[in-house]
Structures are given as structure tokens and as C-alpha cells.
Amino acid sequence: MHPDIQVKVATSQQHSGEYVFKVHPNLKGLIDLTFANDTPEEAASKVDIIFMAVPHGSSIEHVPKISEMGVRIIDMSADFRFRNPADYPVWYGWEHPAPDLLSKFVYGMPELHREELKSAHFISVPGCIASSSIYSLAPLAKAGLINGVAVVDAKIGSSGSGNKPSIATHFSERYNSVRIYSPSGHRHIGEIEQELSIVSGIKTTVTMSAHSVNMVRGILTTSSVFVDRELKMPDLWNAYRSMYGKEPFVRFIMDPNGLYKYPDPKLVVGSNFVDLGFVIDQHVRRVIALGSIDNLIKGAAGNAIQSMNVMEGFDEREGLMMSPMRLV
Amino acid sequence: MHPDIQVKVATSQQHSGEYVFKVHPNLKGLIDLTFANDTPEEAASKVDIIFMAVPHGSSIEHVPKISEMGVRIIDMSADFRFRNPADYPVWYGWEHPAPDLLSKFVYGMPELHREELKSAHFISVPGCIASSSIYSLAPLAKAGLINGVAVVDAKIGSSGSGNKPSIATHFSERYNSVRIYSPSGHRHIGEIEQELSIVSGIKTTVTMSAHSVNMVRGILTTSSVFVDRELKMPDLWNAYRSMYGKEPFVRFIMDPNGLYKYPDPKLVVGSNFVDLGFVIDQHVRRVIALGSIDNLIKGAAGNAIQSMNVMEGFDEREGLMMSPMRLV
Amino acid sequence: MHPDIQVKVATSQQHSGEYVFKVHPNLKGLIDLTFANDTPEEAASKVDIIFMAVPHGSSIEHVPKISEMGVRIIDMSADFRFRNPADYPVWYGWEHPAPDLLSKFVYGMPELHREELKSAHFISVPGCIASSSIYSLAPLAKAGLINGVAVVDAKIGSSGSGNKPSIATHFSERYNSVRIYSPSGHRHIGEIEQELSIVSGIKTTVTMSAHSVNMVRGILTTSSVFVDRELKMPDLWNAYRSMYGKEPFVRFIMDPNGLYKYPDPKLVVGSNFVDLGFVIDQHVRRVIALGSIDNLIKGAAGNAIQSMNVMEGFDEREGLMMSPMRLV
């Protein structure tokens, strides 16, 4: 429903020839397109901008050629998120076959890379848990407060793991569970370290444990940073406000007397907002940084569109000003 | 976010003086208004259109005066839904104090009352369960197929019962329950009978049992009509298509090979769509009519806005073309 | 944990050789058995009683031989539920290959067939939705109140459809849905008609629509019976009390001032109770009969054990007096 964009081609190998609304029946009455069987290259030849949503490791097979076609690329995979090719063997287990392309991609986080996005042609959209973690920790990194290890505890809904059926995602087994699916070694850690290191100017180390909880959409990250001096809340307000004060999609949820005292996925689901909060734990000199997003919007498609808006010179909010639903 | 409408005043006695986003924190960043303490009459004096969302029985205290102020009224309560004043003692237990006003209100269901809405000044918005029931049964009524009693079995989310805390709505007691809160005598039955009688031209009798199920939003109504002759699916397709074929917000969900074979609240939540389906049970000559809506949108605010669009001559879809979220 | 029973063999082709607690990790610390790869016949040769939980249509391949081994059989499938062989083609689409065996099986519902169970050797355990429907409607049938069609609207949790992963049962697609998966023609209808016909003495017709709702366990059936004379609540109390007054696992939930006014799966999940309620709708002379069970216990394994207790002469409550959890 973006006023400046027209969807020309939607491709799917699995559903080629079917109406989009047959596969996504909620979209019935909103889209009349059928899925084409185009290769990414064929699809790219028909459009100005291509959004690539293929598996990690698959995007890299197509991007080199498409990048020479004069088409702007917005890639949802992890294949172009790292600036340093050496990160690929560490976090993904393979050597990057086109390391020169990495420098041409901009990490699609407008709040941190707006100027680069304005002149970009290729955008790599951040991972969902990485997004929530980076948004909430970046002001601390910029303020020089992350000297030790930042510890992220992530809670995410089931949509974060895709739509492939398995016994693990079978409703009866998944309902009411709190599943720690990645206690350590989650691949998004690499992205978080990269971005916090950029914003802080020093190498920053992160550890993370990821849990899936009993809901479909949304992320809350609860991050801990241990500081070596006494901090007060105005210090943190300054750090966060100076970084995000004018951002259209960043909100601070800090309402000690309200119903929602801190960020909660319930407040963002259905929207492109990222909600942030922070607390000082004086018992142990710990700063708790909270971030919450809709993993399918601000954690994926929303940041893709917002970044595109910046790249194309559109109003950054176009197509993205949906109200969160809350009562759902 | 309606392009032709500006919200001038939002009133609340309980939250007077507070920012709207303090009470509805999901709206932070989207609305800067504070709640005014205006009486309905005071609020009405500042606007062209007033949406009244006060308790049943309370609206009638204000509407007579406001109706003389030249302000168009869209009333969410039940106070002006019946055409026959005699229905109020039966279903609500009180005599209507201003029976003459009833004929000036149009039942806010554009698909059934579009022509009247075009020249209306006062709109009464239908009840939520009534809406789903009427939409799904009206084509059968119009086709003369409801001769006996129509039996409605309704399933609705918790938001249908408002936001007042009680032990019955306490999360630990409400979660995972299937609660039949109104086995018989539900007040929406009166509305359903009224509208089906209008469309069929004969007095139509309805019974209904209402259950609240383990979700926040959405309604599914499963209605049974026993017919006295053999029916075939094309007969029903004709009945439904002739009534709703060109409606922008009515969809047929009838996909025997699809993931969603019939209407399901999951497909409409977050949108103004009403999804319909129908089945013939040859074992007992029963027609099953299915309807599903978002009770807070097509079952309330959405129909209010759609009806206003018709009344004001706006494009009927303005402000209402939100995509259902499905994965939530 | 039944004091009179020892589990000697548990078989599984898929998990042969694995510990039971590897497949059912909740049972860790409670059972040390491994799954054997025995055929049903081999397993039967090692025990006094065999519980068969194989797919419909598969049980019939083994039962004839096992029935001649002097082993008592408790069959969870539908293969021996009907008394009339002619019902198999109608409801299951195949001719029964051993119609003579049908008369040797007793329908495993102690409240309706206790005397037959005492001298039984072979038990056929009722279907889950059938159980809730029959329990709630049988007193009306016995009282001669079902003359027309009984209309059952069933709501069941996801565990009713087994544990095979599919896109339809994928958490993200199944969560928050209200899915009418069988508007008509559900195979349990045959069982309900059989049992109600037996108890009433006249051929009784039933129709049913089955919905899966957003929970894992539990069933609520809301059934409608239209009566041709005026009824009062004491008439119904007499009908229900005379049938179930002394039953250890039947409870009446009829508490107009209580938190739980009517049966609700939340009150029975985790137990062998069946909760019943009834209402008279004077608007249309309809009786609403409510039944609620845990589909995996009173709707399956619980009735199997209770029936076994009767057959074996054990205290009928042995192994079954678990408290429902409610807050879950």
C-alpha cells in the first residue's frame, strides 16, 4: 500500500502460478497478483528495485549478477550484513565468495546509517533479534559504557523461525512453552558486535541467549551492561535522546505509573515502531537496556521499506505508519 | 489516519487531562491529543460528526439534544438499533424514552442499508456478534430459506466484554477457557431478528449461544438453518454473490484444498473485512452459514467509519484498507 | 500409576528401542521402559490386557487373532464402536471385515454400559467429541425429549488432531485461530446417534459442527434440542440426576453466581471428570445441553482405564482420581 511503489512481480518456486491470496488468504481483496516462477535475475529485469527474501547462502548466488543490472537490491538474508568477510566463517561456517561486494551494501538501519543509505544502491536488512539488541544498546555503546561483555536475553515469537512444519513447531508441543533454542552462539551476535563496535569505536563483545515464547510475533530483548562508575538516569536519558530524539519510529516506554511501564511486544506488534527503555540496577552497577519490535516489521520488512524510502528519497514514513494493535 | 477527517476532541471522564497515548500506549507517536472532560453536548458543539461510545442506556440521555444541534451522530450503543420501540423492554428491560428518534437512525451496515445511509444524519452501529450473524445469514433470509429457527453458535475473543477487570477476566482464570457466557437470551438476538426480518420480508426467529474463547479479538459465528427442500451449492453461491458480489469488504473463504478452508478470525483480525462461507449438510438438510469479523473493527469502529464514509460521500474504503495480520 | 496394573510392554514402530521418556520427556523419572518393536500379537502374548492405540482401520487387522489368545482387549480406534456393520460404509467408507466381532465389544462408557462391561472381554473406547456429546445428551434422550434433530456445536483443542506436523498445525498458523474443520459429516456423529438411539429406544438423528480452538486440551460441546412442550428446570434436573446422580466422575456445573457458571474445559483438564450443564431457552423452546471433558482422558485414555476397572472388578476410580489443574 506504499503510495510510491507498485508491486510488479512476486516470485515463488513452490507456489508458482497460484494467486498470492491463495497462499496468504488474509490478503484476499488486497492483491490480485499471481506468483511468477521467475529467477531472481528475470524478476530483477522487470523492476527498479528487488526485495530478495531467499535463504541465507542463497542470495549470494544471485546478487553479483543482479548488482550489474542497474537494479537496486534490498536483501533480507544475512549474506551481505557483515563488513568484514572474516565474520562469515565464524558465524555462518562458509567463506564469502564475493567479499568485494560487502562494502557496497549498507546495513539497513536508518537510525544508524541514514547518510549512507541516501547514496546506497544495495541494502542488507538486519536480523530481527539483532535489530532489537542494537537499537537498545547503541546509545550505551556510543556513550562509552560498554567495556565488558553485553549480555542479551532475547524472547521471540514463533514467526521468528519461519513457516516450515516440524514436531518442534507443532501447535500442541509449542503452545505454552518457553524454549531456549539458542543458549549461546546465535548468529545474530556477529551483527550486534559489528554495529556496536562501529558506534562505540572500540571492539565490543556480546553474548546472547535466545528463547522462543508463547506468541507468534514480537521480540523483547533484555540486555545487561556492567558499568564501572555510578550512573544516574539523566545520564542515560541524554545518551538515548541524543541518538533517537527525532526518530519517527523510536519510542521510549518508561512510565512507572502506567499500565505498560517498559517496552512490551504487545505495544508494537503490527507496526514499524521500536520501543526502548532502560533501568539502572544499583545493587550491582548494571544497566538494563530494553528493546521491543515486531520481528516481521521493524525486524524485517519494515526496516527494508524504511531503508528503501531513505535510499529513494521518499518520505521515510511512507507505507509504514500503521497503528500497533495492542488488543490482539 | 482517515484522509478526510480530523480528530478535534476526544473525551473521557476517567482520563480527563491525560494524553490519549498514556491510556493507549500503542498510539504513542501517532496522536498528540489529550482527553477532554467535555460533556457529549460540549464536544458536539465543536465538531461536524460525533462518535458516541458510551454505555447502553446512557447514549439516549444525550442524543435528543445533540440531534438538534445540526451535528451528525454515529452512536456505538444499542440505544438506537431497534426500529420498533417494543423491542427495548424485551431485550434491554426498559422503555425507550424517545421512540420518535428511532426512525431517524439508520442501522450502520452499509451492505444492507447503503441507500438509507447516503441521506442519513444519524447512524446506529450494529452489535458485534449481531454483525457476524446478520452478514452470514442475510442471503439465506433474502432467498426465503429461513422458515424455522436460525440457530447461531458464536465464539468471540475477550475484547468483546470490555476492559473492566474482574476475577472472571483475570488472565489466570480466563486463559485456556471456553466459556459459554450466554447460552440463551443474548441481547443481540433482537437485532439479528430485526434485520433478517427486514431482508426476508417475514418475521424471522433466531436463537443464539455465545461463547468466549481463548483469544482477544475476533468472532466466528456458526449458524444453522434447516431447509425443507434439497439445495445445491450453486443455489447458495447465487444467494451470496447476488447480495455481496461487489462489496469491497465482504470476502468468501471457501477453499477446500487450502490451508484456511472456511472463515477464521485469524484471517480478518486487524481489518474491516467480513469473511463468509456456507456448507450444506445433506445428512439433515441443514445449511451452515459461517461469518467471521474483527469484533473491534467490522464489528464496531470499522462499520462506524464505513457508514460515515457513505453518509459523507467519501470513498467507502477510506481509512479502512488495513491488511489483516494473520500471523499474530 | 494404577496400583493394580503393571505396564509390561510399550510398542512403537517409529521409536522402537528408544526410552519412552525420550519421546515423552515429561515422563522422565516416572518410567524406565523402552519401546519394543513387537507386533500387536507379540505384545499380546506377554500380557493379560492389551490397550491398542493404532489408526482407525488398522486395529481390525490384528484384533481377530488377538481375540482368540485369551487376552482382554481395549481398543482406542473406531473399528469396533458400531454395533451395526452397516454404519461402517456410511461413516468410514469401508465394509467391516469381521462383523461378527462387533457384538463382542462393549462401548467403553461405564455410565451407560456398566453391566455389560462387568462381563466384557473386549472394550471399544468412544471417540472424544462423541463422549462429550453423548454424556450431555443421553439424559434428554432417555427422557424422550429428542424428537427432532439434535444439533451439536463442538469446540476442541489441538491435541484432538494428533501429533503429525503440517502447515495447518504449525504454531504460527494455528495460534489464535477458530477453525471449523468439520462443518458436517464428522464420523463421531454415527456413534452419537447409536448411543442416543439405544438410550432413548427410538432412532435419533444428530448433526454436528466441529471447531478447533486456541488451546491444546479439552472439549466443550454445546448441543441444542428443540422440544414441543414447555419444560421447567426441575424436569431436567430429574433427568440428569436420575442418570448420573451416583457417578464418581460426572459433575454438574450450574452455578449462576459463581465464577464458572457452566462447564468449561478449564475445570476438567488433567482429570477424568465429565462436567455437565443444561439451560432452557424459553424464546424458542430449546434445551441447551453442555458437556466438557479432557479429550485425552475422559475422552480417551481415562474412559479406557475406567472401563478396564469395571471389567476387571477393580475400584472404578483406581488410577483416575487426579485433580484438574484449572490454573494452566
Place this chain on the structure above:
Amino acid sequence: MHPDIQVKVATSQQHSGEYVFKVHPNLKGLIDLTFANDTPEEAASKVDIIFMAVPHGSSIEHVPKISEMGVRIIDMSADFRFRNPADYPVWYGWEHPAPDLLSKFVYGMPELHREELKSAHFISVPGCIASSSIYSLAPLAKAGLINGVAVVDAKIGSSGSGNKPSIATHFSERYNSVRIYSPSGHRHIGEIEQELSIVSGIKTTVTMSAHSVNMVRGILTTSSVFVDRELKMPDLWNAYRSMYGKEPFVRFIMDPNGLYKYPDPKLVVGSNFVDLGFVIDQHVRRVIALGSIDNLIKGAAGNAIQSMNVMEGFDEREGLMMSPMRLV
């Protein structure tokens, strides 16, 4: 259902005179008692053992007198959990009025205090989040691995916050939320520090953030301990096995190829089990200690009964060997 115990008196001021099953309708058919209006002292005079479940700060008003009546006391409140009276002002904000009594109470955690429980007369039952945290961290403390701050991230269901209705616990607001209700300063931290200090022999510091997630029962705690030397999994297995290897209610859930790879509330809800797991994060020399319990059983009533069994010389498992339900 404990074979050695008879419930003589159940008291309630709010529900005095009502049947217990009127307030807890799931217990209908299982208990015939009515709630008495007895004071704790009156109730104590009729029994050998009193379970006190009154608010924090209220128990202390009754215990001194009851302790002189020769009645054994099992107190669910926090009023006797600390050994050091100085902890009360820190964590609860009040001076303890009877500090001499503290040394007479044993912290009701059989796995850590079995010998003391055998000769105890007074038991103080641990807090729910404290229990999960202590069980999972104690082996690390005992092995001398907690030198810095242990960081606990807790996820708990709604039943942890009691049954008092409020807008915050209203179903529509609570459903689908991930609410960090105590980012720092949670009162259970004091208990955790006390017990870990006892088991390690050195003063141990803990910080914790507590979240309520979208379920009713269950806790998962994910705890991080940073170690200063390289650890291997056998080191941890030794630490955990030597402490809990023979415990009837402690299970290790560590199944890399299984459906449930780590502890998950879904595996314990409905039972007295505590499930434990541990992981080494080599990226930052972090040990992740996982604990999961049913907060209403092993986190409250279950530990109370297990401790009573030890105190009374009963089989420790009596009344507690319920199977977790998992599919719920």
C-alpha cells in the same frame, strides 16, 4: 490426596462458610470441606501441622504464638526465609519483629537442607523464582565457579502474581505480552544470595530481571555466570550430578537431538519436578544454568509437602508423584 495426611481445617476470611469447591470449582467431587473463619491460632489448635498461606508480613503476627502451641508450622510467606534479620529492611523494608525465631525455621528446600529438615519443627517455604534460580545455580556455587555476579533472567506465568484482578492482569491486556515487571531489585534476590552463599561458603552476589510471559504456570530461569578459566562439560556434569544425582525430583534435560533440548516449563507443569540444564558459551567464558519448575508446585505447595514429608519421616515422594501434563 496424601495418604498420611488428613485435611481437618481450611480457613478463609473472604470465603468463610462456602464450600471449598465453590471457590475452586475444579475440586468439585474431590473435597467436601467448607472454609472456616478460624484465626490461624484457632486452626492451629485443631491440627498437628499448619500450612500458613497469608501475605508477607502477616505471618509474623501469628507465628510466635503458634510456635509455642506444639504445632509444626509450614509457612509459605517470606517472613522466615532469611537467616540474617538485617536482610528484612534491605529486601522487604521492615525490621523483623521476632529475629530469634529465624534460626528455628529451616528453608524448605529438601535438596539443600534435608538433614536440618529431619529435625525441624518450623519450615519456611522458598519463593518461586528463588527456587528455580537456586536449584540451577547451587552446583556452580558449590564448585566455586561463581566469583563475580550471577545474572538471572526469569520468565514466569501469570499465576506468580496471585489472583487479584487489575487492569494489568485483565486478559485482553495481559495476553500475548512479555512484561518485564521487575528489571532489578526483586525481593527473591535476597534468598538466592543467602542460599548460594551458604552452599559456596563465600558471599555471593546476584542480580535478576523478572518477566511475566504469556502462560499461567511455570518458570524458566536462564542464569549467566562468567568464569575465569576454561571449563568443559564433564566438569559441569560432575558438579550437578554430585549434588543432585539421587534426588527423586531433580531431572537433567540435556538432549541435543531431542524435541526438548533444555528445560522448558512445558515439561514440568503439573508436577513437583525441577528440570535443570547447563551450557558453556566459549565465546565469552559464560556458563548458562537453566532451571524450570511449576511455580505453584515445586515453587510453592510441592516443596512445602516434600519438606513436610522429610520433617515427618514420610516417604519423601508421598502425595507428589504426579505426571507432568506436557500437552496442555
